[in-house]
Amino acid sequence: MAAGAPQASRESELLHEVADAVGGLMEFWGFKRIMGRIWSLLYLRGEPLSAAELCQELAISTGAASMTLTELEHWGVVRRLRPPGNRREYFEAETDIWRMVSRVLRERELTQIERALEVFDRVRDQLVRSASPSEKSRLDDVAERIGRLADLARMGRGLLSAAVAQGKIDLSPLMRFARPRKA
Amino acid sequence: MAAGAPQASRESELLHEVADAVGGLMEFWGFKRIMGRIWSLLYLRGEPLSAAELCQELAISTGAASMTLTELEHWGVVRRLRPPGNRREYFEAETDIWRMVSRVLRERELTQIERALEVFDRVRDQLVRSASPSEKSRLDDVAERIGRLADLARMGRGLLSAAVAQGKIDLSPLMRFARPRKA
């Protein structure tokens, strides 16, 4: 094969590798694999694609495409374009990756932590309140341990909400971990 | 009911609420719910329990208990005690929560990111190398986008490994999010 000619098929094979890697990461973080694959493909192509093209390219059913795209849109990770005078819709990837991440953190992880925290605090309180004198010292001990769990949760919540609030969590200092970029 | 007498049943009901909350969090983070329930129960009780007691208390089968405890031990989240002259084993919770978290971060999240990063970098490289002159500028564009993904991954990796390396990620500055504690 000629050295300098990555046939279309070779190129799309490579793009799929990336899409699958992102799919894997997202699945690991509790999303559907297919969400990651769709977003990546849109992101890498850099131009809007129709649902039909995505079905074709990723070998998924129309139903899956429709449902997943709606979900991605709801997460603000993909935008739906309805060109006037064209009954076909197109989709493009949100490219501000931090915006995506922070939205997810806010809506998913924070709620989850909040929920656990409520339980921790309420139970701790009830244990201490209702302790009979003879049980007091043992129950205080348990309460202390619950308190530690709650502290960890609060710490996580604090980190996440600080990150989210700052909009970009001051990416610059973190960027020292990034690969030096030419441009 | 008398105000100051939390019967055993009431207490264990409360502890189960906490155990379930932790179970929920852990499930959310990609572990089995039962792992969180077992760890929490051990943690809250503060004393070693036998597998049989856990089966009883959490209403799970011996098989599930055995497998899950092995897994928890492997994660360094639970310790197995084999009192000499007693053929029954006991289990106790690791109580250094940060140690647990950092171990998980290191073994799970870091590996996952590393894996994706390899794909990103390799594909980017191959795309650029094999570009024919006519394709060059378009492919450079794609490569640039892959580069951004890789940067994000590197940033995540940097954050996690810095946290893990410092052993305690300098918990103090983060602790301002924690609930003020009396003691």
Added chain:
DNA sequence: TAGAGATTTCACAAGTTTTTGAAACTTCTG
């Protein structure tokens, strides 16, 4: 070293999540 007590393994059952595709629906055009 026999065997009682304890733990592990594993094939299978139960439960859950994901995907499919055909039918219903919506929207544009002639």
Added chain:
DNA sequence: CAGAAGTTTCAAAAACTTGTGAAATCTCTA
């Protein structure tokens, strides 16, 4: 407004995950 093109819905199939419990294995003690 009929019908073609496109999208959504949803019930059921497939794939995957988790829990069960009886049999196999291990390990103390007498």
